[in-house]
Amino acid sequence: MTPARDERPDPEDSAHTIASLWALRLCELLCALMFATALPWQQPFAWFAIIAGLGMFRWWHVNRPSFRARPRLQRRRIYRIYMWVLMSYVGSACYFLYVPGNVPIQAVLMSYLLGNATLIAVRLTGDLMRTTIALCLAVLPTSIRFIVEGAADNTLLMLMGIGGIFMTITMVFLSRAQESSVLHQYEQRRRAEAATNAVAAMGLSKSRFFAAVSHDLRQPVHAIGLYLAPLHALAQNAQDRAALRAVEGINQSWRALDGLLSQVLDLTRMDSGVVKADLQPTEIAPLVTSLVMQHSAVAEAAGVRVVALVRPGAFAMADGLMLIRMLSNLLDNAIKFSPPGGSVLVVLRNGGGHWRLQVRDSGVGIAQSAQERIFEEFVQIDNDARDRQHGLGLGLAIAKRFALLMNGNIEVRSALGRGCCMTITLPRANPPAATEAADGVEHRLDTGPGELLPQTGHFVPVLAMRNVLLVEDDSLVAGATRELLTSWGLRVRHVETAAEAFREAEYGDVAICDARLPHSASGLDVALAMRDIGKKVLLISGETNAALREAAQQHQLLLLTKPVSPPQLLSALQNL
Ligand code: ADP
Numbered sequence: 415m416t417p418a419r420d421e422r423p424d425p426e427d428s429a430h431t432i433a434s435l436w437a438l439r440l441c442e443l444l445c446a447l448m449f450a451t452a453l454p455w456q457q458p459f460a461w462f463a464i465i466a467g468l469g470m471f472r473w474w475h476v477n478r479p480s481f482r483a484r485p486r487l488q489r490r491r492i493y494r495i496y497m498w499v500l501m502s503y504v505g506s507a508c509y510f511l512y513v514p515g516n517v518p519i520q521a522v523l524m525s526y527l528l529g530n531a532t533l534i535a536v537r538l539t540g541d542l543m544r545t546t547i548a549l550c551l552a553v554l555p556t557s558i559r560f561i562v563e564g565a566a567d568n569t570l571l572m573l574m575g576i577g578g579i580f581m582t583i584t585m586v587f588l589s590r591a592q593e594s595s596v597l598h599q600y601e602q603r604r605r606a607e608a609a610t611n612a613v614a615a616m617g618l619s620k621s622r623f624f625a626a627v628s629h630d631l632r633q634p635v636h637a638i639g640l641y642l643a644p645l646h647a648l649a650q651n652a653q654d655r656a657a658l659r660a661v662e663g664i665n666q667s668w669r670a671l672d673g674l675l676s677q678v679l680d681l682t683r684m685d686s687g688v689v690k691a692d693l694q695p696t697e698i699a700p701l702v703t704s705l706v707m708q709h710s711a712v713a714e715a716a717g718v719r720v721v722a723l724v725r726p727g728a729f730a731m732a733d734g735l736m737l738i739r740m741l742s743n744l745l746d747n748a749i750k751f752s753p754p755g756g757s758v759l760v761v762l763r764n765g766g767g768h769w770r771l772q773v774r775d776s777g778v779g780i781a782q783s784a785q786e787r788i789f790e791e792f793v794q795i796d797n798d799a800r801d802r803q804h805g806l807g808l809g810l811a812i813a814k815r816f817a818l819l820m821n822g823n824i825e826v827r828s829a830l831g832r833g834c835c836m837t838i839t840l841p842r843a844n845p846p847a848a849t850e851a852a853d854g855v856e857h858r859l860d861t862g863p864g865e866l867l868p869q870t871g872h873f874v875p876v877l878a879m880r881n882v883l884l885v886e887d888d889s890l891v892a893g894a895t896r897e898l899l900t901s902w903g904l905r906v907r908h909v910e911t912a913a914e915a916f917r918e919a920e921y922g923d924v925a926i927c928d929a930r931l932p933h934s935a936s937g938l939d940v941a942l943a944m945r946d947i948g949k950k951v952l953l954i955s956g957e958t959n960a961a962l963r964e965a966a967q968q969h970q971l972l973l974l975t976k977p978v979s980p981p982q983l984l985s986a987l988q989n990l
Pocket of ligand 1: 743747748751775777778779780788793794795796806807808809810811833834
C-alpha cells in the first residue's frame with residue numbers, strides 16, 4: 415500500500431449520517447411490504463427487521479465518541495467486520511427472498527440489491543478493495559442464482575442476473591477510477607498541508623529567533639549608546655580632535671545599527687502579531703505641520719521645497735506614532751528622490767469614509783514594473799550596490815504594515831521621470847469630545863534614536879534627584895548607565911537582583927529597574943514595590959513586549975525600550 419492509501423482518512427468516518435440511517439430504513443420497509451405480496455409476510459418482515467436492526471446497531475456504535483476516539487486502523491477493522499457481516503446477510507436474500515417463477519418480485523429484489531450496491535460504492539468512495547468485496551458479497555449470489563435458474567426456461571430472469579453481474583463489474587471499474595482520483599487529491603492536499611506547516615514552522619521559529627535575539631542584541635547596543643556621551647565629553651574636555659572624530663564615527667555607526675535593529679525588529683514583531691495599533695481619533699494637520707518643519711533642514715540642504723496643504727479639523731482613526739513614522743518615511747523619500755529645485759507637496763483629500771493623505775514629489779519616479787515590489791522588505795530600486803547611505807529598503811515595508819494595522823492602506827502612483835505620488839488611506843474619525851492626557855508610557859515605535867551626542871562642551875543637566883538605585887543584571891549596561899548618570903552629577907548604587915534591590919530599597923529617591931532580572935524575577939514587581947515606598951521609578955525593557963507595555967500603562971509606570979539614548983534617558987528622568 416502506498417503511504418497515501420494508508421494515511422488518508424477512512425471514507426466511512428463521514429459516511430454514517432442520520433439521513434442515510436432513516437433513508438435505508440424507509441427503503442427496507444417498502445421492500446418488505448412488496449415482498450409481503452408474494453411471500454408469507456412474516457418471512458420478508460423478519461428478514462428486513464434483522465438487516466434494519468444490524469444497520470441501526472452499526473450506526474449507533476460507529477457514531478459513539480468512544481468509537482471515534484479509537485485509532486484509525488482499529489476503526490477501519492471494525493468497519494470492515496460490519497461490512498462483511500451486513501453484505502453477507504444481504505447476499506443471503508437469494509435464498510430467503512427468492513420466489514420461484516415470480517419475475518416482478520425478483521426484479522424488486524435485484525433493484526434492492528443494486529440500490530445497496532450503489533450505496534456501498536458511494537459510502538466507500540476511494541477504497542477499491544473494500545468496495546469490490548462488499549459488492550461481490552451483496553450482489554453476486556443472487557445474480558448467479560438468477561442466471562442458473564433462468565437458463566432453464568426464464569430468459570428474463572437470466573438477463574436480470576447478467577445485468578447484476580455487469581453492474582457489479584461497472585461499479586468496480588468506477589470505484590477504481592474514483593480511488594486513484596481520491597488518492598491523487600489526498601496526496602496533493604497532504605503536500606499542500608506539509609508545505610503550509612513548514613512555512614508556519616519557519617515563521618514561528620523566525621519569530622522566536624528574533625524575540626530571543628531582540629533582547630540580547632539590544633543590551634550591548636544600549637550600552638554603547640550610553641557610553642558614547644561621557645566619551646564625547648572626555649574627548650571634548652581633552653581638546654583631542656582625533657578622539658572627537660573617532661567618537662563621531664562611532665556615533666554614526668551606532669545610529670545606523672540602532673536604525674537597522676529597530677526596523678528589523680519592528681517588522682518581525684508586526685509579522686508575529688505582537689504590535690497592535692492604538693487607534694484614536696488623530697488630527698492630521700498638526701502632525702503634518704510638525705513633520706514638515708522637522709524635515710525643513712534636510713529639504714533646504716537638498717534644495718527641495720516642501721509645501722503642506724492640509725485643512726485643520728480633519729481626524730482619522732489612527733495610531734499617532736505609526737502615522738508619524740509612515741509620513742516621515744514618505745517625506746524622507748520624496749525629498750531624497752527629488753532633484754535640487756524640485757518640490758514636495760503634502761495634500762489631504764476627502765475619500766468618502768476615508769481620508770487620503772498624499773505625498774507628491776517631482777523626482778525620479780518609479781517604473782510601473784517596480785511599483786508593487788517597493789513595499790517588500792529590503793527592496794530598493796537602482797541601489798544594487800546596497801549603499802546604506804541610500805537607506806535600508808525597509809521604510810515602505812513597515813509603512814505598509816502600519817497602514818494595514820490601522821485598517822487603511824498605502825498606494826503608489828508614479829511614472830519613471832515624472833515624480834511619485836504616495837497615498838495613505840485612513841478611516842475617518844469624529845473629533846474626540848475632549849483631548850485625553852498622555853498616558854505617560856513611551857510607545858517606542860521608533861521616533862528615532864534622537865540626538866546622541868551633545869553638540870557643545872561638557873553638558874551637566876539640571877535634575878531634581880541626587881541618588882539613584884540602579885537595578886540591572888547586565889554588567890555592560892550597568893557600567894554604561896552608571897558612567898552616564900555619574901557624568902550628570904548623580905550618585906548611583908548598583909544592584910543586580912530583585913533580592914538585592916529590596917535590601918537596598920532605602921537608597922536614593924529614584925530607582926531605574928531593568929524589566930528582566932535574574933532568577934525569573936520581574937522588574938515590574940520590583941518597580942511597583944519601589945514606588946510603594948515613595949520612590950520615583952523608571953522601568954527599562956530589553957524586549958518590546960506588548961504585555962509588559964500594557965502592564966506598565968495600567969500601573970502608570972514610565973517604560974523605556976532599549977536601546978535608550980542619553981537624551982531619552984535624560985528626558986525620562988526629568989519627566990519623573
Ligand atoms: P529606503 O528609502 O530606505 O531605501 P523604502 O522602503 O522607503 O526604503 O523605499 C524603497 C524603495 O522605493 C527606495 O529605495 C526607492 O527605490 C523607491 N522609492 C520610494 N519612494 C520613492 C520616491 N518618492 N521616488 C522614487 N523612488 C522611491
